[in-house]
Amino acid sequence: MPETPYEITTVTPAGRDPLAFGPGWDxxxxxxxxxxxxxxxxxxPGGIRTLAYAQPTTPTAPAAPTARPIPAWAKTTALLxxxxxxxxxxxxxxxxxAAPGLxxxxxALWSAVALIAAGAxxxxxxxxxxxxxxxxxxxxxxxxxxxxxxxATGTINHR
Numbered sequence: 001m002p003e004t005p006y007e008i009t010t011v012t013p014a015g016r017d018p019l020a021f022g023p024g025w026d027x028x029x030x031x032x033x034x035x036x037x038x039x040x041x042x043x044x045p046g047g048i049r050t051l052a053y054a055q056p057t058t059p060t061a062p063a064a065p066t067a068r069p070i071p072a073w074a075k076t077t078a079l080l081x082x083x084x085x086x087x088x089x090x091x092x093x094x095x096x097x098a099a100p101g102l103x104x105x106x107x108a109l110w111s112a113v114a115l116i117a118a119g120a121x122x123x124x125x126x127x128x129x130x131x132x133x134x135x136x137x138x139x140x141x142x143x144x145x146x147x148x149x150x151x152a153t154g155t156i157n158h159r
Contacts, residue, residue, distance in 0.1 A: 035051070042052040095102075143154035 038053050039051050040054045041049055042054065043049050140157040141154055142157075143152055145152035
């Protein structure tokens with residue numbers, strides 16, 4: 001409870017406030033019976049007394065928690081969690097048994113890649129060697145022209 005800068009005085013069982021005619025009061029403003037519920041006489045820090053609405057000083061007890069039913073999604077999630085966990089465990093066991101075969105397949109795939117690369121280099125070299133003639137190429141040209149500015153004609157023979 002925080003400290004308040006004022007002092008709250010309550011009405012005595014006899015029905016009169018003993019400080020009603022004390023310092024700060026010239027005469028009684030209201031009788032204690034006339035005060036509405038929740039209104040009290042309050043002494044301010046300067047010593048002046050006045051009427052004010054005051055909060056009750058007794059703390060209210062918290063309500064007792066009531067049991068709520070468990071939602072359906074929470075039940076479903078709780079049932080799925082072990083199933084997913086066992087599935088992951090089974091997959092990891094399967095991978096551990098398959099690891100040697102996976103390593104062998106990895107080596108086989110790399111061997112296949114090396115074979116394809118070697119074939120890609122060797123095929124053009126073999127085809128080029130098969131097309132090449134035995135000796136140097138012989139080209140014969142026959143060109144004829146008539147007159148100084150006449151049109152030239154010719155034939156090219158590859159042998």
